[in-house]
Amino acid sequence: MHELPKVYDPTDVEPRWYAYWTAQGVFAAGSDPNDTRPVYVIALPPPNVTGSLHMGHALMGTLEDVLVRHKRMQGYNTLWQPGTDHAGIATQTVVERQLRQEGKSRHDLGREAFVERVWQWKEQSGNRIVEQMRVLGCSADWDRVKFTMDPDLSRAVREAFVRLYEDKLIYRATRLINWCSDCRTALSDLEVENEEADGKLYEFAYEVIDENSGSAKMELIVATTRPETMLGDTAVAVHPEDPRYLHLHGKKLKHPFVEREIPIITDAVLVDMKFGTGAVKVTPAHDFNDFATGKRHGLEEISILNLDGTLNPAGGRFEGLTVAKARKEVKLALAALGLERGEKAHKLQVPRCQRCRTVVEPMISTQWFVKMQPLAEPALAAVRDGRTQIVPAEWVKTYEHWLTNIQDWCISRQLWWGHQIPAFHCDACQHITVTREAAPSACESCGGTGLHQDPDVLDTWFSSGLWPFSTLGWPDNTPDLCRFYPTSDLETGYDILFFWVARMLMLGLHLTGEVPFRRVLLHGMVVDETGEKMSKVKGNTLDPLDLIHGASFDEVAKRTLPGAPLSEALQKFKKAYPSTAQMGQGFPAYGADSIRLTLCSYSPQAKRISLSPKRIEGYRNFCNKVYNAVRFSLPHIEGELPQQPPTRPTHLVNRWILSRLGTVAEQATRSIDAFRLDEASSVLYHFIWDELCDWYLEFNKALFVTGTEAEQLETRQTLAHVIEGALRALHPFAPFLSEELWQRVPRPEGRPHCVALAPFPTREDGPLDSDAEREITLLTTVITAARTIRSDHELEKSAKVPLQLRTQDPESRHLLEAQSALVEWFVRSEGAPEWVGPESPRPAGAVTAVAGNVEVLVGLRGLIDPAKEEARLDRKLKKAERDIAGLDARLSNANFLKNAPADVVEATQAELETLKTQRASLIAAVKLLVELN
């Protein structure tokens, strides 16, 4: 056991413990009806089955795992409900791409065979992401894993649809929707991403039809960014008060390409007189504003597009062209007719399909919609009255803004992969029967038996919107649903606040009558080191597995930009991660714990998490530090069974470290509960490294040599306890490392078989001892002051120096006298520090520093470089003078004394006293130096 290697190797350790936890059922939620433990539930945001683990998943998995492990250790019955999402469009696209490589399309297979094929693919590779989450250490209850298209979840989807339909919240309507001609489906507003692009504002003239005017032709010039849509124009609108066009009110225009007369209408809503020419062509079938205008004026809606995005017969001679081509051709044709009136550059928003980047066209279509406003109001109320809390709270406004301006949700998709809509069209009477039955026998209206199911499937987010309760057996009132719903926390990226979180709240409230979760915890987006969003196109993605297992930069680059030449991929990658320049040939195997600690260290307020490999390295080093601290401790603590709660020690350093352990445990718990994992991990990091390793273990080295037998025994016991406690505290963040070490360390009676089930430390583990904390501060300050002098004068490491201390504070003296052995050990002084009276002369050749209310004098006769020393003293003196002046000014301000709180005044006065002592000491030292010369 003592021959642990010097360097911690996570690759060996991590898989072993994950297998152990799984075999022992450590992650399983308790379903025993007699289990009275409080419950903590997180529903894992189900990743797409198409997905493989990216940094965003790793972040999500880590944060949730920390929350879940912490609560599990606190004795909660925890359920982390895992699963995957069928991801309608994304998955269908993947399989269609495969088919295309075989020279086939989904239509060659037919719907049934195609869906079968997707299932096959899902069975094959849909589990990959789940496997990858295990590598990260995620402690979800994998036995309960769900898929949004499982039979029970599909039943929940049908039930939800039917209920919403019955409640008149789902309806079918013909209106303008977003159409992706590549995916061949309607999209919701959220699935359309607007992208700014440089376009042209193009002007052309419509000829005014005017029987009275004879030969003098009049024209009306319109401005548009999409000239091709003029083929569907059914009006031109001007502002009713626009003086330029008063004479045209009621007149008609001649369409240059199709046989149609176009009315000139007046509309104050659509038209802004100051923009363009003040005349707006109206295309109700291809523009949302124009659609609304058309409804106001009863205009004809002429669709000019086929579903594949080419022009239909309404496009006349332009039929068959793509939109882009038609745009050019229409412009040419207008020019040929002499109707072109110029164009200028114009920034415009191009709507693109979130999945395939194709330009989305507004199209008239019959689709299913969810009426949102009645659902939004309760969801707003739930957040306003605190039934669900959003953390960080800055997102509340965004949430409210969206819900208060919400549009109805188009939920039907013209895909094959997904939940087919449970609506049946009657061939006889056209009535639509919406039913829970998989295959209703007759039309509910006319009783006809010729029924066919609506071919559309539901938006993938419809089923995810039911996730927190559909996974627990809803609509049945199962024991799981009773026990685990509402869930506790919903943790996810802010990018799906609308897509998912808001919809879960709306659907949950409506269908179950309760909020689906008590808190919404939102994290930021992982971006590369230069702040760019990670994307496959940019070749700047990081694969968490490469970081965990290690990979050469060549391999990483190859994977991150497949198909591109290696040198190009490598260059892009290195540019995205400048810190890799100083990292050799590749990533070492950092291990999951290092990645987890790194991901936890970012504040949840950070919208962009700029992942730096160098930072991971820092946490890798930390893991090694912890490992070596235990390696050092083991021989000392073997056979020491720590007690719980620990016996109260007598030695200062033991009292201190116990107190710190308790304080840190409390802080960590408080921070984790507030979803400040960055604070919690930082507190643990600094406790373990700066206090436990840098001071406590070093104190122990001294005590194991110089201490009495009783002191040594007490120290061994305390060390055993603190190591065991620190490992428990670390476990949520670094589960593998902590488990590996905890299993080697002596443990109190009654501990469970693994740290994953052991109690998270509390104040019980270390009673507060503020005296000890204060005293250690003085002790370490004195030691550091003396060491600074040694370092400043470049003393040999082994050189012993005379050390003198002086203070006017009897308490400080008493304390330091009690610890003189430690002072001697740390400062390497010639024997114990010597106490000199306040008035006794300063020994020649001594160098001074001030630590709190103690003056530290290190005898350096013969070793001082007077010039250097003078400069050093001078620098310190100047700083002291500056500080004193500042405090003096403040304390002589009557308003400060009157208004500032008493403790602030007191602290300022004390600070001033200390500084004055310091100044006196420095002046004396300077004087001495001058005398010496």
Added chain:
RNA sequence: AGGCGCGUAGCUCAGUGGUAGAGCACUACCUUGACACGGUAGGGGUCGACAGUUCAAUCCUGUCCGCGCCUACCA
């Protein structure tokens, strides 16, 4: 156009109404029996600019400059 947020050490970011913090990077010394993935000590910032509130502002208020993101139908 509206909303949200950001601007703090060379880099990435915490933070607080009472004389500024971390990690990495940097400097010097140290291959000392846990750890060189280490130790000891150190350097470095007028906390974006300008005004205001206050005894006191990096923090609160306002304006401005610069930068992100989200929402939105300006042709």
